[in-house]
Amino acid sequence: xxxxxxxxxxxxxxxxxxxxxxxxxxxxxxxxxxxxxxxxxxxxxxxxxxxxxxxxxxxxxxxxxxxxxxxxxxxxxxxxxxxxxxxxxxxxxxxxxxxxxxxxxxxxxxxxxxxxxxxxxxxxxxxxxxxxxxxxxxxxxxxxxxxxxxxxxxxxxxxxxxxxxxxxxxxxxxxxxxxxxxxxxxxxxxxxxxxxxxxxxxxxxxxxxxxxxxxxxxxxxxxxxxxxxxxxxxxxxxxxxxxxxxxxxxxxxxxxxxxxxxxxxxxxxxxxxxxxxxxxxxxxxxxxxxxxxxxxxxxxxxxxxxxxxxxxxxxxxxxxxxxxxxxxxxxxxxxxxxxxxxxxxxxxxxxxxxxxxxxxxxxxxxxxxxxxxxxxxxxxxxxxxxxxxxxxxxxxxxxxxxxxxxxxxxxxxxx
Numbered sequence: 001x002x003x004x005x006x007x008x009x010x011x012x013x014x015x016x017x018x019x020x021x022x023x024x025x026x027x028x029x030x031x032x033x034x035x036x037x038x039x040x041x042x043x044x045x046x047x048x049x050x051x052x053x054x055x056x057x058x059x060x061x062x063x064x065x066x067x068x069x070x071x072x073x074x075x076x077x078x079x080x081x082x083x084x085x086x087x088x089x090x091x092x093x094x095x096x097x098x099x100x101x102x103x104x105x106x107x108x109x110x111x112x113x114x115x116x117x118x119x120x121x122x123x124x125x126x127x128x129x130x131x132x133x134x135x136x137x138x139x140x141x142x143x144x145x146x147x148x149x150x151x152x153x154x155x156x157x158x159x160x161x162x163x164x165x166x167x168x169x170x171x172x173x174x175x176x177x178x179x180x181x182x183x184x185x186x187x188x189x190x191x192x193x194x195x196x197x198x199x200x201x202x203x204x205x206x207x208x209x210x211x212x213x214x215x216x217x218x219x220x221x222x223x224x225x226x227x228x229x230x231x232x233x234x235x236x237x238x239x240x241x242x243x244x245x246x247x248x249x250x251x252x253x254x255x256x257x258x259x260x261x262x263x264x265x266x267x268x269x270x271x272x273x274x275x276x277x278x279x280x281x282x283x284x285x286x287x288x289x290x291x292x293x294x295x296x297x298x299x300x301x302x303x304x305x306x307x308x309x310x311x312x313x314x315x316x317x318x319x320x321x322x323x324x325x326x327x328x329x330x331x332x333x334x335x336x337x338x339x340x341x342x343x344x345x346x347x348x349x350x351x352x353x354x355x356x357x358x359x360x361x362x363x364x365x366x367x368x369x370x371x372x373x374x375x376x377x378x379x380x381x382x383x384x385x386x387x388x389x390x391x392x393x394x395x396x397x398x399x400x401x402x403x404x405x406x407x408x409x410x411x412x413x414x415x
Contacts, residue, residue, distance in 0.1 A: 015209035016230070018300065019058060019202055020237025024157075024244045025297030026106030026267050026290050027099055027354055028196045032245050033270035035189050036252030038262050039181075041174040043189060044253070047246040048175065050197045053401065055238040056394035057369060060376045060387060061203045062230050065210030066222050067385050072207040073311035076371065079381060084371075085312055088200075088364060095360035096201050096305045097336055100298055101343030102353040104128060107294040108344065109268035110287045121344055128341045131298055132334055139320045156289040157244050160251040163281065171250065184412055191409045195358040197245065198402060200368050205304035206234070208311075212318065222385065251286075265349070298337075306332040362406040369399045 024032075035043045061072060068075055076085045108124035115123075138146070180186070210230065213219075219226060256264070256273050264270045271286045303319060309332050310317035316326045323330050343353060373395045376387040387395065 015206060015213055016058065016062065016233035016235070016237035017240065018237070018296070019206050019209070019234075020054075020239070020241035021244075021293075022205075022297040022300040023054075023197060023199065023202060023241045024248075024293055025099070025301075026103045026110075026294045027357070028245070029157075029248060029290060029293065030102075030106065030264065030267045030270065030354065031189075031192050031196045032248040033252045033256075033267065034264045035193060036249040036254075037256040037264045037270070037273075038189060039186065040253045040257035041171060041250065042179040042181070042186075042253075043193065044171065044174045044246060044249055045176070045178040046190065046193050047242045047249070049401075050194065050245070051238055051242040052394055053398040054197055054241065055235050056391055057198065057372060057398055058202065058206050058238060059231060059234045060372050060391060060395060061206040062210045062234050063227065063382070063385055063387075064372070064375055065207035066214055066219075066226065066230060067382050069211050069214055070207075071211055071307050071311045072204045072372075073308045075207070075375060075381065077312055079375070079378070080371070088368060089308060089312060091360055091364045092200055092204075092308065093305060095357045095364070096301055097339050098343070098353045098357045098360075099201070100301050100336060100340030101348075102357065103294050103298050103301070104337075104340050105344050105353075106267045107291055109266055110271060110290045113268045113271060114284075114287060124341055124344045127294070128337050131295070131302075132337055135299055135302065135319070135333055136323050136330055156285045156292075157251065158247045160285055161247055161254060164251075164255055166250075166254060175246075184415075187408055188412055191362065191405045191412075192354075192358055193245075194402065194405045195361045195365070195409070197241070198365060198398065199361050200364045201301060201304040203368060203372060204308050205300055208304070208307045212320070216320070227385065298340075302333045302336045305336050306330075358409065362402075362409045366399060366403040366406055369395065369402060373399065 035046075064072060064075060070078075073085065073089075076088070104124050104127055105120070107127050108120045111123040111127070112118060112120040134146075214222070252264070252270060256270070259273075261273050264273065267290045268287075271290070306329050307317055309315070310326075310329045313328075315328045317329045318326060321329070373387070373392065375381055376395070377392065379386055
């Protein structure tokens with residue numbers, strides 16, 4: 001690829017790349033690490049499955065944001081019963097807040113692991129207030145630029161598997177030939193991977209960021225060129241996210257699993273377990289990646305939640321606004337961060353927080369995917385930019401898989 005072509009692609013990348021990269025947050029890293037530690041390479045094939053599903057749904061959300069110039073919550077408020085929107089918010093908010101708290105805990109634990117003289121709680125407080133200052137102080141364009149560069153921290157996870165000996169034939173077999181175990185533990189980890197990669201908060205964030213990008217770039221008509229650029233951005237972001245997931249499972253599956261380490265509850269446990277087995281460099285790379293992904297993901301989580309609330313209640317919104325221009329919007333961000341911080345002092349373990357998050361995401365995702373499909377095919381809303389038959393096919397497949405996952409998740413919790 002020519003240098004000019006690479007520059008063009010980099011210029012196009014924005015909301016899709018940030019959304020995809022933020023999906024690999026500390027909570028996601030813990031899930032992927034557990035998959036590798038518990039089942040070795042047996043779940044590598046999931047990366048091939050989740051990529052097209054993520055790309056299809058996030059692409060629909062991006063198109064909705066571009067065409068309507070508003071976020072998903074605003075579209076739901078305008079065209080669907082208010083009661084439905086309120087139910088979605090009621091189920092989404094606890095899940096997002098728990099996710100924020102689990103990510104803050106993960107980052108604090110990793111910082112403590114590197115600098116043991118300072119407690120986890122102190123690091124959690126420092127990280128929380130650092131994020132509050134950055135989100136309030138800097139406008140959207142600067143935050144987006146910062147988030148875009150933080151995506152590079154995820155590249156560290158691609159390095160890790162190459163630091164240890166690999167049997168690439170075995171890796172290829174587990175990647176392209178699905179291995180399925182019909183037991184509760186395996187089904188639970190598959191459900192956890194799906195819930196981590198296809199999360200409702202990403203739907204809201206994607207639509208809102210595309211709408212804001214349209215406003216910032218003064219796009220009057222959404223033509224084929226704009227839509228094609230959006231597709232490149234979204235597909236690149238989702239591919240990047242799944243590649244990182246693949247390599248985290250590969251790293252932990254080839255290092256922790258053979259060593260008999262089967263239980264990973266937090267990201268710092270994964271890093272600690274890697275150190276004696278794969279060396280100091282691997283341990284530091286893994287830990288540094290957690291901090292970068294946390295700083296990337298938490299603004300997305302808090303931003304998605306605040307945009308949802310603002311669009312529902314008609315508040316002035318936008319990360320490009322000053323605090324004085326959108327006080328309720330920014331106050332909701334501050335509250336979500338502080339409530340997330342309280343998780344560290346509540347006695348709720350990150351593992352339990354992730355479990356509750358997965359349950360709530362699992363309940364809301366299928367319903368929201370069905371509505372996104374309906375919006376994407378609604379000519380009154382989307383005009384001439386309705387879903388293609390291929391997008392609908394992938395969307396329906398995602399709906400079926402996520403519904404099955406939700407039912408399985410609830411069944412396993414009750415039995």
